[in-house]
Structure formats: C-alpha cells, structure tokens
Amino acid sequence: MQLFSVPRRGYVSLQTSLVLLVLCGSGVFAGNGTKSCKLSIENQSERKVLDRLEPLANKNFTADITDDKDSYTYVFQLCGDAGGVPKAGVIQVNKKDKKKTVIGFYNTTQAIGGSDWVMLIYGGGEKYDSHCNGEQRKAMIMISCSKDVDSKLEVILEDRERGNNCFYLFEMDSSAVCPPVQSQLSAGSIILIIGFCLLAVYLIGGFLYQRLIVGAKGMEQFPNYAFWVEVGNLTADGCDFVCRSKNREEPSAYRGREVTTNTVEEEPEERDDHLLPM
Template structure:
C-alpha cells in the first residue's frame, strides 16, 4: 500500500510535465475555422468573425484591431478608408494596414503556441499574433510592442481557452477533458487513495499514533532537504566543495 521513493519521484515528474501536454509542433492554416489544424486538434477563432479584437498601446495610445477571419473596412467620413485584417489607428482620421487576411500564414513557435503572421498589402508592415492556450480562461487580446529595431513590425497576443486545440474542429472553449486534465485527475485520485489507505494501514495494522500514521513519513520529512541539496547541486554545476584543492 506504500509508494517507494522512486514511485513518488516518478509521479511528481509526471505532474510537472503535464503543463506541456498541449504544446503543438505544427499549425496548418484552416480557412473554415479562421484558425489552424494541429496534431492536438483544431484551434478555431471563427466565433470572432463578426467582432474581432481591439487593444491599445499604452505608450502611444494607438489602437490596434484584428479580425482573424477576414478583412474589414475602417475610416471616418471624408477620409480614405483602410481595408485590412489588422489595422493601426493613429486617430479617427488616420489608419494603416498592418496585415491583410489573404497574406495570413500560420505556424507553431518553439514554446508550442500557434502564431498568425500577416503582411500589409504594400508589404511595408507586418503583424504577429501569438495564440497562447490557457484552459478555462476567458480570451484576452493584447498589443505587446512594435519592434524597436524594425519599425513596422507589430507583436500582439491572444491568450485564453480559444487558443487550446479542440478535437472535432470546435468553436473554441472546452469540448471535453484534455489529456492534461485527465492526468491531473488521475494523479490526485492516486494521491488521495495513497494517503487515506496508508493512514488506515498504519493505524489499524501497525497501531501507529499521531504523525506516525502518515505513510512513508521518513520520505516526506526528507523531501525539503533533498530539494535543498538539489538546488545546491544545480547552482554549483555539480562541483563538490568538500575537498581541498591539491
């Protein structure tokens, strides 16, 4: 009924690895969902086809608009309108094309996020929107920055549940439990069974009392010291300071 040190270590490593199970390595453009297809499922932004996103740069107060599904037209009366998928608004009288929908390209970055790239019609401006999965969270669109070394390149992000791949080409939002959610549930169920079952055995069979009823007590009391030693070992790059130099 008791877990060995190696079993506990394996379980902890598995738990830490769960955060990466939704990472993707490819993102193939999909016009039907305004998103992309990945090996984990489909990222769909179609529900934003009629409203898109909007955020402002706190430094300049410029406003940035993005519609992931199509080009839209913006402009005031008497001012030449701008039609694009991503638009920069300097004022109500001045707008710039930062990316047209027909130039949209999708990919996955090194962190496993979906990335949307767009060029303006005249190719003088470029926009990059990184779509970060955060299960169960509302979608938040943010203007990040303009590249200081290459003016005209704009970085934005969309973070939330919609950026999580869904099986069956969903419209965003959870279509069921992800692999990470299932592993978390299994991990905590096993942990509860281990603790409760272990305490019962310690109390009934071994007649233990007080804190001695905790299963593998010596292991858990040693964990803080093991973590401390691990940090020291990592910081010292594995070099021992227990010997005098010759």
C-alpha cells in the first residue's frame, strides 16, 4: 500500500540537496582559507604569515573552562565563522544559557610570526559590560610548533582587570607553523645514492634478461659477463706488472760468478781438424 509519492522533479531536487549537503560537509565548498581573513592593515609580510596557517583554515577548535560560577566553551576558527557566527573568529559560549559572545572578528586580523610560532590577533569583539572601560574584546592566539601533538586549543588567561588593552590569551600547538625540514644529504651523497640505484637496476635487469630471455645458466647470467671477465683479466695483468715485476739488476755479489760461468760456457770448442792427414 503506497502512502505517498514524491514527484520526479521533487525527487531530483531532494537528491541534489543531499549531494550539496554532503559536499559542504566534506569541505568541497569550504571558504577561501586564509584569504577570508581581512588584515587591519593589508601588507605582504602579515599575509605570508597567514599563508603558513593554511592547513588550519575552516576548522573549529574548542576549549572548555570553568569559573567559580559559570562554565564556558571557547570556539576558535581560522578565517572562518566560529560556531556559525558570521565573521566571528573566536566566540565564548555560556554552557548554562547557551549565550554566545564574540571575542574577536577575523575581518580585523593581525598576524605576527617567527621561525616556529605565529601570534594571531582578532579584534573588534563585543564590548565589556563593566570591565576595561567598556572597550571591545580582543583575542590573541599563540600558535607554537609541535610535530608530535595535534592541534589543541587552551585558554591561558582573560586579562580584564586593567583600564584598557584587555585581551583573551589562547595557546595552541600545531605542526603547521613548524619550519620545513632541510635535507641533510650532500651533493656527493645524492650522487652515490643515484649511482647505487642505477647499478642495482643494471644488475637485476641484466640478470633477469640473461636468465629469462637468453636462457643463460651459471655465471653467464651476469650481464655482460664476457666484458667484465676481460676487464678483470686486464686489471690483474696491470696489477701484476706494477706490483709484482722483478728487479732488472741482480746483486753485484753474483754478477762475477755469472760472468765467469757464461765465459766458460761460451768458450769455443778446440777443433782438431788440422791434425787430420791431408
């Protein structure tokens, strides 16, 4: 029994909406990353610092804190709407009444960076009620390099007991701000590695070719076996000539005896042809 039916056009629209919802949830239609942040004073140096934080863009980071009376959840998003509040970079959520207070907006951003840290400042937040002469709130997020710890937001303090320049200080560890690892290999090491790789390819490829294609057996499976045997023989001959050749001059103690012996041996035989009768 069919209770209701969905028109074909309505079915297609519903299917399209579901697809768009999945794409949005997977980040396909995410924001423009750090480009969504508007610097207080646009300059190239701060923009480069923001670009280092690109892996953290469009992600919510939360931290919980409990006061004497109230409990709060702080939500931080880099260049995105924290907790769904438009233009809010950092918000405070009261766990009791769910009230949201904007600490800072990402359209008034400052970015200061070092070799392994970045200080992000969101200003222009909601005004204090009875603290800091009613000035606007401001969030400062210190992001430090940590290769072993995933990004985690922590609330360090809320400095609101001064007359002005009050701020919320947050800290977060992330590998996004770590300097790139420099290669420790020298040019000679790289050349040696390439040479060993080429040698391995030559030996393995030649062995397979000789065995599977040519059908060689034994030592003949070695690629270019005859050539390398000849090289080995020539090398051995050269080593023998250079390292094992005999001295050309004999010791003087034996020279006289050798000359005497040779003289005796080379004396012509006496001929007695003249004694024969004519």
